[in-house]
Amino acid sequence: MPSSPPANAPVPRHLADLQRLAESIREGHSSLRFGRRSLAVLTALIESPQSTAVASISELAQRLDVNPSTLTRLAQRLGFNGFGELQGVFRREVADGGEHFYSDLAAKLSTDQDEGKGVARLARLGRQESANFAALLHQLEAGTYDAVVELLATGPRVRIHGQRQFASLAQFMAYGLGMLRADAAELDAGRQGVADALAQLDAGDVLVVVSCFPYTTSVLETAKVAAKAGIRIIALTDSESSPLSRVAEHRFLVPNDSLFFSNAMGAFFLLAQGLLTEVADRLGHEGLAALRRREKMIRELGASL
Structure with missing residues (x-):
């Protein structure tokens, strides 16, 4: 005992x-x-x-x-x-707000060397990302997933907001969604500032916010202000205890444990790809027409350069 x-x-x-x-x-x-x-x-x-x-x-x-x-x-x-x-x-x-978050994770690399570096470490990273995604799938609720797809497909306006490394995910989601429908973009795409960008949204519009520990304060505050204004919040975060979980109408809790010296991104991007794929299916002919218009513009711009 x-x-x-x-x-x-x-x-x-x-x-x-x-x-x-x-x-x-x-x-x-x-x-x-x-x-x-x-x-x-x-x-x-x-x-x-x-x-x-x-x-x-x-x-x-x-x-x-x-x-x-x-x-x-x-x-x-x-x-x-x-x-x-x-x-x-x-x-x-x-x-301390994650003051040593990144350096602490990087420091683990030296203690991990006994398991092998180079390709061997890459293989371990891949297994960890696979485990993160499997854990995400295990706790994912089909109703929440379908509801978010519907909001992304039919919300009057959709904006995506993330900072630091999650800015890349926000850009990816905004780009993919913008291929399928109108009025989908990053929240601050014009660099005019978050306040002005939020002021252009109305109650019933959709804001996707992305952050996990150590949380970016500006993203948390943006989500709070948007929720008070009646904007529908979808959060991609890491825990029920996340400040984003408390203000979101729908949330996905994405595991991100890894040898990587920051938050692991694989499961986040796979979730985003899955959501966008379902949006494309949901929009059907409308989404296909949007893709064809985009292709036409690419051809015309290519011919003029």
């Missing part, structure tokens, strides 16, 4: 304390005794601190394929009153 900590044992207060304790348990130097499964769960939490900090206990349990009660018991064995206290260690670690 796994043991409980001695009454006078210090409770870990920092992530580094948890890391040292896990290593001590693994090597048999600690008074705590964990089974193989419990130790694997603790290790998984430590290796994904940003996900552990922001996800709910149910989300983490689903991701780790355990019951929520397993996480509660794990926290108690470590000396915490419950899982919330254990999660507080991770939240304090990332409470």
